[in-house]
Amino acid sequence: MLWLTKRRGLLWILFLTLSFLSISPAAFGQKFTFGVLAGVSLSDDFRPTTRTFLGGTTQHVSNASQWFMVGPVLELALPGQVSVEIDAIRRRIRSTTLTVLAEPIEFPGGITISSLGPFTAEGFTWQFSLLGKYRIDAPRVKPFVELGPSFLPQENRDQTGITAGSGVEIPLWRLSVAPTLRYTRWVNNDNLGGVRNQFQFLVGVHETSTSVRPRAFGRQLSLGGVAGLGLTNLLRDRFEPAFLSSSVSDSDTAMAGIMIELPLRERLSVEVDGLYRPEHLIDRAHLPDGSIQNGTRTAFITWQFPLLAKYRMSGSRVAPIIELGPSFRAIAHANAGNYSHYGITGGMGAATRVEGLRIAPAIRYTRWAADKRRFGQEPFPGTRLNQLELVVGFSF
Structure with a gap:
């Protein structure tokens, strides 16, 4: 019965999503823009942490994540200076674990093992953000602020957070470049050594257009x-x-x-x-x-x-x-x-x-x-x- 409920829920969400996406943007006069987002993480995902087990064995955890991130971005302009942005950013989030044994293990032949590792554990790979944006109307350079939820999907332990950011949109030839500083507070990061506060510096790039149809490389x-x-x-x-x-x-x-x-x-x-x-x-x-x-x-x-x-x-x-x-x-x-x-x-x-x-x-x-x-x-x-x-x- 639980399986059937989940399946019906997925199909209902699917129906609503397709109903929204199947409406032409010309029907409500709004503009889509499609671009690329790239940047770096300004903070580690794991802080150096040591845990001691009963008997004296210790486990050391440290950060091993990639600092560079990149992904697509889709934005829908709403009336006024408001828009909605969806990001899918790829960055490998990893940690390294070294276990130091309380008593070394001795094997025949003089082989002694005093530690296990270090081993690198894969964590999350994709971060999805759904952000509401507000731009300040200005002749050329347009400051903006953004706020919304972010998600890190991972098996049965998805990570959820709130993301806030601020930046400026700068016209550059036929492109719009938007350097942004973002802060994310992860509300359920329970990993050993996991850092709840994250800072990122990102630069978004998309083609400027007055058409209600999204464009890339001059084509709709x-x-x-x-x-x-x-x-x-x-x-x-x-x-x-x-x-x-x-x-x-x-x-x-x-x-x-x-x-x-x-x-x-x-x-x-x-x-x-x-x-x-x-x-x-x-x-x-x-x-x-x-x-x-x-x-x-x-x-x-x-x-x-x-x-x-x-x-x-x-x-x-x-x-x-x-x-x-x-x-x-x-x-x-x-x-x-x-x-x-x-x-x-x-x-x-x-x-x-x-x-x-x-x-x-x-x-x-x-x-x-x-x-x-x-x-x-x-x-x-x-x-x-x-x-x-x-x-x-x-x-x-």
Whole structure:
């Protein structure tokens, strides 16, 4: 029953998202802008911390995060000097752990081990921010302030915070450059040595335009939403006969996200999608009477970013399409660094227009690279190499 409630909730959110994205910006006279955000972290994610266990063994934690960050930004201008901005910033947040043993371990041959590590643990990779912005009306340089929630998705321990920032927009030729100083207060950072207060310096760049349609490289972009269904399971099943236990994943999982399409020629374009796909790993116990009892459900969250070249064939109302290109994915899991993050995606479908709205269903196949093997062992749960998906794009 809980599974059904979650599924209905996801589909309802998906419906509202697609309803919003499928409305042409010309219908309400607002302007979209699409750009890039890059910058550096001005503070560490972990402070040097020491923890002592019973018996005298100590554990030392230090920061190992990347300082550089980059990602796309989408902004919707509202009436007056107000706008809404959505950021997806990529930066690897990591920590290093060194364990010093209270008593060294001695092995035959004179080998002595007094410490374990240091080991680097992968934390978060993507930060998503939803910010309201207010600009001060000025002839050229426009100061602004921004405020909103930020999220770091990671398995069952998502991190949530409040972000506030201030900066200026500076016109530079046909571009708008916006250096910004941001502060984030993470409200649930319970990691050992985790820092709750974060400062970042960012520079946003986007093309200036008076059109209500978003533009990039002098061409109008198509924005919209993507909804779909995974026709194959994302994770591999596992059976442990010695423990009479197994693990399986959800089937027919829903996915949803946004799409941006840039036309190149009359029938040729490039499409970038950001697809959110939640999956769950289900532990099961095999009882002596032959029955199976479901146990713990563990979240396994992925964000997939296919970058596809699309070709539309000629057609009167329905135009066949083919698409091909690389795919990248971010995995919100405790051992995300052990999983494959790239693959090749190909698809076939058709596109038609209904009163200005383009609808494009397609079947996509993705061949992912193999997961990494650490000390001869694959990560658990392991991902499947071959993925088949049914997706429907809605754009204007």
